[in-house]
Amino acid sequence: MKKMQRIRRPSKFTYFVILIGLLVQPLKFLFPTEIRAAITYKPSxxxxxxxxxxxxxxxxxxxxxxxxxxxxxxxxxxxxxxxxxxxxxxxxxxxxxxxxxxxxxxxxxxxxxxxxxxxxxxxxxxxxxxxxxxxxxxxxxxxxxxxxxxxxxxxxxxxxxxxxxxxxxxxxxxxxxxxxxxxxxxxxxxxxxxxxxxxxxxxxxxxxxxxxxxxxxxxxxxxxxxxxxxFGEEPYAFNHSEFWNDKLPKCKRNHPKRCSENYKITDLHALHTRFMDTAVAMENLKQAKKIATDLYFYYCYMDLYLCKGEPYNREFDCPVRRLYV
The missing domain is CATH 3.90.550.50 (Spore Coat Polysaccharide Biosynthesis Protein SpsA; Chain A)
Structure with missing residues (x-):
């Protein structure tokens, strides 16, 4: 009777390579070439x-x-x-x-x-x-x-x-x-x-x-x-200079359904008003963005609110979609 040959089991490295292959294939499907290329350039x-x-x-x-x-x-x-x-x-x-x-x-x-x-x-x-x-x-x-x-x-x-x-x-x-x-x-x-x-x-x-x-x-x-x-309505919070030094509430994780999420003040770049001096409001906002490191805002319909949260690096930008404090 012929002696049965021992079957060699694949090495851990082989399993690792197979696993990587299985993971990469779906990613190629989800992110075709044109989409992955789009991520690499700055939009205009x-x-x-x-x-x-x-x-x-x-x-x-x-x-x-x-x-x-x-x-x-x-x-x-x-x-x-x-x-x-x-x-x-x-x-x-x-x-x-x-x-x-x-x-x-x-x-x-x-x-x-x-x-x-x-x-x-x-x-x-x-x-x-x-x-x-x-x-x-x-x-x-x-x-x-x-x-x-x-x-x-x-x-x-x-x-x-x-x-x-x-x-x-x-x-x-x-x-x-x-x-x-x-x-x-x-x-x-x-x-x-x-x-x-x-x-x-x-x-x-x-x-x-x-x-x-x-x-x-x-x-x-x-x-x-x-x-x-x-923010397109009256940003009353920006009506005076150094508003970031005001006593502000701590940011809450959840707001009423009609409200936005908490956003870093450094992520606000455009304003519109009907009654305020928009240029002054923008200058005050610019100053806040240069100085504050724990200032956030959120809006509920036509009203903007400020709050204090976790300190952040003003120069570091990360995806903010669905980001909560």
């Missing part, structure tokens, strides 16, 4: 300003921060009354603005602004290669000196060419406040543009409230629309 933004062409407002934005904007980022003021300056202006496209008519009534004003937002979106989609469209009004200061932080935030949290991104100062996830406006990915813009004319034509509410229709088209949830990058 096209700023589309909803504007009346008022020289005072246009000059404020330009002198406050826009003059520092560098390529590949770009911008345009969308207005029926182009300024004679050398700044970039786009006339609202006729297929949208025709529904606004010539009256200055409240319904017509809403359609007028909506037409400008959609004009900017279409221009961005077919005339630029930027990754994001930021639709905002022409009275919003942005902390352009921290542009790298804005880009890093977007780079670490989103994939603009492969993902619907629609974020801003989200009012209970219902709609996004129109002053600081919304950031929309190129992928998302492609899903919205086919609805553009009907969206403008059928508006019966304020143009920012009408953005509630975008979510179903984009397939994003209410919570997906919240962002730390901007």
């Amino acid at each position: 933004i096209f700023f589309g300003f909803v504007s009346t062409g008022n020289p005072k407002r246009v000059n404020f934005v330009y002198n406050n921060w826009l003059h520092k904007l560098q390529p590949p980022h770009n911008y345009a003021f969308i207005s029926k009354n182009p300024n004679k300056s050398k700044l970039n202006f786009i006339l609202p496209y006729h297929k949208y603005i025709v529904y606004a008519g010539n009256s200055s009534s409240w319904p017509q004003q809403n359609i007028d602004r909506a037409a400008k937002r959609m004009t900017g979106l279409e221009y961005f989609l077919y005339n630029t290669t930027n990754d994001y469209y930021w639709s905002l009004t022409d009275d919003v200061p942005i902390d352009i000196d921290n542009m790298e932080h804005i880009l890093k935030h977007l780079q670490q949290n989103y994939l603009p060419l492969n993902e619907s991104v629609f974020i801003g100062h989200s009012l209970q996830g219902w709609f996004i406040q129109g002053g600081t406006g919304f950031l929309l990915s190129r992928y998302g813009a492609k899903l919205i543009i086919d609805h553009g004319v009907d969206w403008v034509k059928n508006i019966t509410v304020e143009d920012d409230k009408a953005t509630l229709e975008f979510r179903p088209w984009l397939g994003v949830s209410k919570r997906d629309t919240y962002s730390s990058l901007m």
Whole structure:
């Protein structure tokens, strides 16, 4: 009778190699080449300003921060009354603005602004290669000196060419406040543009409230629309200097459903007000971002709140989507 040969068992190293292979294959499926490549470059933004062409407002934005904007980022003021300056202006496209008519009534004003937002979106989609469209009004200061932080935030949290991104100062996830406006990915813009004319034509509410229709088209949830990058109502907390030295409550882990998460103060970069001096509020915010290392904010509908939490490194940026203190 022939002696049976002893079968050698695979080594631990062999098992290790097989395990790695099993883990890597699903990752290749989940992150195809084009998506993994997207992670390695810094995104760029096209700023589309909803504007009346008022020289005072246009000059404020330009002198406050826009003059520092560098390529590949770009911008345009969308207005029926182009300024004679050398700044970039786009006339609202006729297929949208025709529904606004010539009256200055409240319904017509809403359609007028909506037409400008959609004009900017279409221009961005077919005339630029930027990754994001930021639709905002022409009275919003942005902390352009921290542009790298804005880009890093977007780079670490989103994939603009492969993902619907629609974020801003989200009012209970219902709609996004129109002053600081919304950031929309190129992928998302492609899903919205086919609805553009009907969206403008059928508006019966304020143009920012009408953005509630975008979510179903984009397939994003209410919570997906919240962002730390901007706050569009009155930031009363920034009304005085050194507000970070005020006696502030400790940050809570959970807030009411309508509220945002806790965000680092260093992640807030754009403001809009109706009654406050926006430039002063922005300067106070900039100072806080340079000094505070434990200051956080969150917002509930139209109100912004400050709190103190775990100390952080102002220079270190990490993904903030679903981040709690």
